[in-house]
Amino acid sequence: MDDFIAARSQMALSLGFHIIFSCIGMVMPFFMAVSHYKWLKTNDEMYKNLTKAWSKGVAIFFATGAVSGTMLSFELGLLWPKFMDHAGPIFGMPFSLEGTAFFIEAIALGFFLYGWNKLNKWFHWFTGMVVGVSGLASGILVVAANAWMNSPAGFDFVNGQYLNIDPIQAMFNKAWFTQALHMCLAAFTATGFAVAGVHALMILRDRNTYFHLKAFKIAAVFACIAALLQPLSGDISAKDVAKRQPAKLAAMEALYKTEKPAPLLIGGIVNEKDKSVTGAIKIPGALSFLAHGNFKAEVKGLDQIPENEHPPVAITHYAFQIMVGIGTLLLFISLTYFFTLLKKKSLIEKRWLLKLFVLAIPLGYLALEAGWVVTEVGRQPWIIYGIMRTRDAVTPMPGIAYSFYIFTAIYLSLSIIVTFLLYRQIKMVPVLYDKVESNTHLHS
Amino acid sequence: MIKSNPILICIAKYEQHEANLINQYNQNTGVIILNMKEVVITFLCMAILLYFLLGGADFGAGIIELFTSTKNRSRTRKTMYHAIGPVWEANHMWLIIAIVILFVGFPFIYTTMSVYLHIPLAIMLIGIIARGTAFVFRHYDAVKDDMQWLYNRIFRYSSFITALFLGIIAGSLISGHIDAQATDFYTAYISGWLNWFSVAVGFFTVSLCGFLAAIYLIGETTETHDKRRFIKKAMFMNVAAVVFGAMVFVAAQRDKIPLIDWVFKSQVGLSAIILASLSLMLLWYLLIKGKTKVLRILAGFQVTMILLAISYAHFPNFIRLKSGDSISLLETAGPDKTIYSLGLALLLGSVLILPFLGYLFYKFQKKEE
Ligand code: HDD
Numbered sequence: 001m002d003d004f005i006a007a008r009s010q011m012a013l014s015l016g017f018h019i020i021f022s023c024i025g026m027v028m029p030f031f032m033a034v035s036h037y038k039w040l041k042t043n044d045e046m047y048k049n050l051t052k053a054w055s056k057g058v059a060i061f062f063a064t065g066a067v068s069g070t071m072l073s074f075e076l077g078l079l080w081p082k083f084m085d086h087a088g089p090i091f092g093m094p095f096s097l098e099g100t101a102f103f104i105e106a107i108a109l110g111f112f113l114y115g116w117n118k119l120n121k122w123f124h125w126f127t128g129m130v131v132g133v134s135g136l137a138s139g140i141l142v143v144a145a146n147a148w149m150n151s152p153a154g155f156d157f158v159n160g161q162y163l164n165i166d167p168i169q170a171m172f173n174k175a176w177f178t179q180a181l182h183m184c185l186a187a188f189t190a191t192g193f194a195v196a197g198v199h200a201l202m203i204l205r206d207r208n209t210y211f212h213l214k215a216f217k218i219a220a221v222f223a224c225i226a227a228l229l230q231p232l233s234g235d236i237s238a239k240d241v242a243k244r245q246p247a248k249l250a251a252m253e254a255l256y257k258t259e260k261p262a263p264l265l266i267g268g269i270v271n272e273k274d275k276s277v278t279g280a281i282k283i284p285g286a287l288s289f290l291a292h293g294n295f296k297a298e299v300k301g302l303d304q305i306p307e308n309e310h311p312p313v314a315i316t317h318y319a320f321q322i323m324v325g326i327g328t329l330l331l332f333i334s335l336t337y338f339f340t341l342l343k344k345k346s347l348i349e350k351r352w353l354l355k356l357f358v359l360a361i362p363l364g365y366l367a368l369e370a371g372w373v374v375t376e377v378g379r380q381p382w383i384i385y386g387i388m389r390t391r392d393a394v395t396p397m398p399g400i401a402y403s404f405y406i407f408t409a410i411y412l413s414l415s416i417i418v419t420f421l422l423y424r425q426i427k428m429v430p431v432l433y434d435k436v437e438s439n440t441h442l443h444s
Numbered sequence: 445m446i447k448s449n450p451i452l453i454c455i456a457k458y459e460q461h462e463a464n465l466i467n468q469y470n471q472n473t474g475v476i477i478l479n480m481k482e483v484v485i486t487f488l489c490m491a492i493l494l495y496f497l498l499g500g501a502d503f504g505a506g507i508i509e510l511f512t513s514t515k516n517r518s519r520t521r522k523t524m525y526h527a528i529g530p531v532w533e534a535n536h537m538w539l540i541i542a543i544v545i546l547f548v549g550f551p552f553i554y555t556t557m558s559v560y561l562h563i564p565l566a567i568m569l570i571g572i573i574a575r576g577t578a579f580v581f582r583h584y585d586a587v588k589d590d591m592q593w594l595y596n597r598i599f600r601y602s603s604f605i606t607a608l609f610l611g612i613i614a615g616s617l618i619s620g621h622i623d624a625q626a627t628d629f630y631t632a633y634i635s636g637w638l639n640w641f642s643v644a645v646g647f648f649t650v651s652l653c654g655f656l657a658a659i660y661l662i663g664e665t666t667e668t669h670d671k672r673r674f675i676k677k678a679m680f681m682n683v684a685a686v687v688f689g690a691m692v693f694v695a696a697q698r699d700k701i702p703l704i705d706w707v708f709k710s711q712v713g714l715s716a717i718i719l720a721s722l723s724l725m726l727l728w729y730l731l732i733k734g735k736t737k738v739l740r741i742l743a744g745f746q747v748t749m750i751l752l753a754i755s756y757a758h759f760p761n762f763i764r765l766k767s768g769d770s771i772s773l774l775e776t777a778g779p780d781k782t783i784y785s786l787g788l789a790l791l792l793g794s795v796l797i798l799p800f801l802g803y804l805f806y807k808f809q810k811k812e813e
């Protein structure tokens with residue numbers, strides 16, 4: 001394997017791994033806070049047990065998120081030293097603030113996990129909220145750093161030199177808000193559907209139904225609200241990309257030729273060699289509308305961009321299709337769920353709806369990873385858009401392929417162990433968290 | 445007291461070097477306006493020191509477990525979990541803080557390390573991943589079965605490896621073996637860290653971590669039997685530290701590193717070593733007498749003094765290169781605006797964090813009656 005490809009793959013792997021855990025770290029504290037709040041208000045022990053059960057799971061994820069994050073902060077230098085040499089001082093502001101947010105999160109988590117029966121109960125609840133808020137803040141901050149790579153700001157690039165550096169301006173670059181908004185929603189969508197799905201599965205199997213129903217409802221509400229807002233935020237993102245990174249937009253839609261008006265492609269097979277797409281469904285004018293808010297507008301195609309600045313089209317296009325496809329499906333599930341709630345139908349009887357939620361367990365995360373592929377692969381060949389090429393940033397050390405294999409093995413085994421632990425956690429619910437056969441509650 | 449504070453000494457030294465960057469006094473109010481570069485460097489020193497002490501004790505816990513006979517292991521593990529469980533996450537934040545300060549404020553140092561010490565850094569990272577996850581998995585696994593055996597194994601060995609490579613990396617930075625002009629793989633990526641001095645520092649670090657952990661654990665148990673066990677462990681680790689410490693000096697001689705000059709020819713280095721030795725004697729006295737009250741402070745003080753003695757002479761040089769050049773914190777600091785906002789972020793962060801962190805330690809250190 002080519003060292004350059006190995007470095008890119010290792011970066012992608014580490015980030016793709018980390019993002020799953022960090023999303024859980026960002027979102028689960030809010031679910032726990034709701035359940036915790038209900039316990040404090042209603043004194044229903046079931047909510048207390050639910051909070052505890054969730055917090056055990058979160059501790060596992062949090063540790064994995066923390067070590068993979070530590071890994072990343074070294075990896076930026078291990079793999080991309082020439083990038084960090086210049087970028088560090090410019091886009092470092094969010095990272096230094098993020099340090100604070102992480103720290104607060106870690107401390108608050110210590111309080112929360114070990115504070116049962118030791119702290120004032122409302123202070124204890126509050127520490128749980130602090131975990132959530134600081135986790136969310138750190139997510140927003142890193143994304144702002146990533147947005148800077150897409151939309152560099154806060155410096156003047158003169159003769160290969162980075163002058164007049166302004167870290168604050170760099171942090172508030174043009175892309176930070178749209179990206180952070182979309183990312184936060186995605187975290188809620190992905191985690192919410194995954195959690196709701198797991199509990200839906202347990203309800204379908206008729207195990208501790210009362211317990212899992214409570215859990216399901218909390219997760220599902222968060223997930224479905226986020227999934228409703230997701231396409232709106234995605235639309236803002238697309239318009240934003242059209243403005244700042246036309247090459248990425250063209251790759252997302254496999255738009256090889258500039259068109260006016262431009263059609264939206266759904267599906268299709270991209271042939272990068274003859275620069276064509278076959279078998280796609282075309283919606284006339286829709287891309288013009290998506291990108292510029294006007295059905296007649298011109299959309300820049302790849303023909304207007306120098307060949308050596310083209311991102312990989314096929315990957316970007318497929319990833320975009322996956323994200324949007326899943327987003328649409330989740331939107332549909334959310335609407336159905338809200339409709340059911342509105343009609344005050346009993347969930348337990350709507351087994352098909354619960355089955356849909358089970359189906360959605362991996363989908364949110366799939367969309368999330370796909371979205372990141374769109375953003376990151378679509379930025380290629382640039383590591384700092386328009387300024388520095390990824391190839392020029394890679395470490396001079398040979399043999400990165402071996403490092404890639406080793407880390408792949410590590411991440412793979414960690415994923416297996418975490419899945420296994422989670423499975424056990426859920427299997428042990430009847431023993432640890434819900435000793436009273438809760439089904440009797442329900443039917444009595 | 446003031447003299448012995450490594451941070452103040454670092455700053456004092458720095459002022460001598462950079463006459464143009466000394467503190468500016470605001471004449472009207474008499475308030476000292478700190479130079480942001482100093483603030484940032486102080487935070488960096490503090491983060492590294494705290495990582496050595498707290499993270500080190502944390503690694504040490506695994507190392508102690510490794511050297512505990514099978515029949516006592518589960519007791520050691522319990523005490524340890526009780527002791528470091530609530531704070532272990534926070535202990536490792538110091539490493540991240542240090543790294544972020546480096547890559548934001550001192551990118552040249554960060555990238556030089558990353559390139560030439562790629563291999564030991566990667567090994568250390570694997571260790572961090574393995575022990576961090578194993579530690580949590582073994583506690584949170586809902587079923588306690590044979591998997592525990594695996595988690596324990598991983599936790600112990602990776603604690604050892606991580607501490608070893610942390611020491612190797614620290615040693616390599618000052619060993620003068622890093623060769624930025626190397627043309628072949630071995631000189632560029634291997635001999636910079638695989639040399640007698642770096643490895644000796646590695647083992648020295650392992651024993652210091654074990655020592656810190658044993659001292660820490662003594663105060664965490666109420667059982668006399670366990671207490672005696674940990675006291676023995678602390679003595680064992682301390683002897684090991686002295687032996688490996690001597691080996692560091694031998695290796696330095698062999699590798700032509702002027703360690704003896706650094707430590708014994710500078711007043712600060714010498715005083716630090718004398719203070720460390722004095723506190724060592726006091727510590728042994730207290731250990732033998734079974735008095736465990738001030739042990740932690742003494743141990744922390746001792747390790748701080750050792751770090752000070754080793755690093756003072758070439759401060760603010762962070763990396764010594766084979767060519768004889770050094771990479772200095774002062775000369776390679778990022779642009780002013782970056783340093784300024786970094787310093788501000790750090791100050792703001794500590795205002796938010798320190799009270800919270802202090803409360804965490806306070807709340808969970810109190811013995812449950
Ligand atoms: C649950 C996950 C999820 C779902 C359902 C969607 N997205 Fe998304 N999308 C992401 C998760 C995501 C993300 C978190 O992975 C990305 C990567 C970078 C970012 O800021 O968000 C992203 C990026 C991203 C970008 C690129 C932004 C950039 O490069 O700056 C666009 C244009 C869209 N999305 C558009 C959409 C549209 C039109 C959707 C319609 C349904 C959609 N996304 C659903």
Ligand code: HEM
Binds near residue numbers: 008377
């Ligand atoms: C966690 C969510 C993220 C995911 C899943 C992700 C995914 C990826 C992928 C797939 C690549 C490889 C692109 C290619 O080589 O074609 C990549 C590269 C990279 N990403 Fe991200 N990314 C994420 C967030 C970030 C953030 C927050 C940063 C930095 C602040 C970042 C920095 C980089 C760098 C430096 C590279 C290597 C250079 C490059 O290929 O352009 N990424 N990422």
Ligand code: HEM
Binds near residue numbers: 023026066
């Ligand atoms: C979009 C991408 C990213 C998001 C949303 C994100 C978010 C988070 C969150 C919420 C956590 C807390 C851990 C948890 O609760 O499980 C975390 C941990 C961490 N992340 Fe990321 N992160 C991203 C990418 C990165 C990158 C690129 C780096 C490094 C340069 C990084 C460095 C870290 C570190 C060091 C930690 C550990 C902190 C701790 O101990 O809590 N993250 N991340």
